[in-house]
Amino acid sequence: MKKVKKNKSLMDFSISIEQESIIESVNKFLSKNITPLEQIEYDKKGTAPYHLMEGMAELGLFGMPFPEKYGGSNVGWDTIALIQEHMGKKAYMAASLLNRTIGFGGMSLLKFGNTDQKSQIIPEIIKGKILFSLALSETGAGSDAAAIVTQAKRASNDTWSIKGNKIWVSDAAESKYMVVACRTDMKTSGASGITLFLVKPSTPGVIITPMRKIGTNWMPSYDVNFDEVIVSDKNMLGDENGGFKHLMTILHFARAGMAASVSGLAQRAVDIALNHSKERYQFGKPLAAHQVISHRLADMQMRVDQSKLMAWYLAWMIKENKDCRRYAAEAKVIATETLNFVTDAGMQILAGAGYDLDTEMQRIWKDGRLYTFGEGTNEIQRNIIAKEIIG
């Protein structure tokens, strides 16, 4: 009989012993160090559990994407996404700190930092000592981020002077470095002529003012004014006038972390609704025994399962070094819209029990409202997907 040649499998969904062990350690660490109630309190106080970063570093989480020569473990993005998903479910605040540190700041450094920046900053990232913020958005430049007008002009042979105003810079005051996008070539408009600079919030001329918002209060956001802020060539991250392209190149790493952790957070919302539906009795039976509620729960879980699968697929594509522009956009849209779907349904299922400011569901519901437009609006993601498929 002719032997059938076995094809290499497209994807392997089994979790390795190493992955299982790190997930277990991360879950244990989070269970011990932050409860759901404490997360609600952090949100009320308007600050994040930054202290967790030390323990996260001890677990090796900040070293995951980096080569061994910097002290990292260089694990694949499939492992990073799995961990992000579990962290998102248990403590999204910690997952977000991790993602913004490695998915955004760390990968920017690794891909575009010069030799000195890499050798000095990456080991500090791995130790959990560095938080990055991104100063890109301006009042006139949101979805159209390339429309920024903040300028960096030559002040001397090796220094620059930054002048302009950024809004919604999350963790600006708490971060060690703000990655500031500036227009450096005044002759051009749009995506070309933009350069990235690493700027410490304590630099003279940087004025940081807190902004008020409806959710994600645990991640403070700021208006940041740059009044003739002097930085040197050494602060430049990547190529002069190549900053916008750099940002676009690394976005899929941050989106992979976001899609995975938001999927985990959505699972948390489903679990809360599920538990409540089993415990709460109305008309002599648990809510879950009313078919309308059970179908709603089924719809919620289906959406979360789709979202997780898409996040895993994206992580696999990154690991395999495949072009994933379309899939990064898809995973971001699916995860964030899933979160809005399940929290909206969750608020309906919990009803009065979800409207109390001391409950998790309302916090996740409010936080989730940001993610469909933060980190690239879902409309712009759809533009990307459409361009990729239509050509």
Ligand SMILES: Cc1cc2nc3c(=O)[nH]c(=O)nc-3n(C[C@H](O)[C@H](O)[C@H](O)COP(=O)(O)OP(=O)(O)OC[C@H]3O[C@@H](n4cnc5c(N)ncnc54)[C@H](O)[C@@H]3O)c2cc1C
């Ligand atoms: C809590 C919070 C935290 C944030 N953190 C940061 C941060 O750390 N760093 C940072 O730089 N920015 C940050 N932002 C800014 C965020 O990235 C922007 O809000 C986002 O890019 C959208 O810009 P906008 O709010 O100006 O909306 P607009 O650009 O005014 O868009 C309004 C609506 O129009 C749609 N739209 C616009 N153009 C198109 C188009 N061509 N086709 C279809 N639809 C379109 C949008 O999708 C959106 O629905 C944060 C914002 C918030 C609220």
